[in-house]
Amino acid sequence: MKRNDYIEWDEYFMGIALLSAERSKDPNTRVGSCIVGDDNKILSVGYNGMPRGCSDDIFSWERDREEELDNKYLYVCHAELNAILNYSGKSFENARLYTTLFPCNECTKAIIQSGIKEVIYFSDKYSGSDSTIAAKRMMDVAGVKKRAYKTSGKNIRLEL
Numbered sequence: 001m002k003r004n005d006y007i008e009w010d011e012y013f014m015g016i017a018l019l020s021a022e023r024s025k026d027p028n029t030r031v032g033s034c035i036v037g038d039d040n041k042i043l044s045v046g047y048n049g050m051p052r053g054c055s056d057d058i059f060s061w062e063r064d065r066e067e068e069l070d071n072k073y074l075y076v077c078h079a080e081l082n083a084i085l086n087y088s089g090k091s092f093e094n095a096r097l098y099t100t101l102f103p104c105n106e107c108t109k110a111i112i113q114s115g116i117k118e119v120i121y122f123s124d125k126y127s128g129s130d131s132t133i134a135a136k137r138m139m140d141v142a143g144v145k146k147r148a149y150k151t152s153g154k155n156i157r158l159e160l
Contacts, residue, residue: 046082108135
């Protein structure tokens with residue numbers, strides 16, 4: 001008899017996004033993303049971090065420095081964009097993106113352009129920001145579905 005307490009697809013893919021977020025070195029906001037094809041195969045993952053070749057020991061991780069050039073926002077590549085850029089396949093047509101934080105307007109442009117058709121997000125803590133409002137507007141116009149992940153309350157412990 002098969003076991004009945006396995007995790008559902010949404011739980012599995014959001015779990016991958018949450019685990020990917022743990023790779024981020026950002027001291028304030030760790031974000032992970034997982035892109036999945038319509039056949040439930042993982043196509044790519046990403047987390048927020050410095051671009052390849054840009055040492056995360058040289059560029060600032062601070063977000064409130066007086067000098068704008070010393071703030072992380074000008075340098076960090078977001079998890080969603082990293083997941084898109086990490087992909088070496090042909091197409092994301094009709095793919096789903098699981099992400100731990102609702103995408104910003106810049107990542108949303110890449111999501112739309114890449115053919116991703118659904119965004120499932122864990123948190124929408126910046127829902128009132130202009131960036132998030134613009135992202136939602138673009139998704140609506142472009143026909144990209146968006147939905148909040150519904151937590152199941154399951155707890156999985158990994159010992160690494």
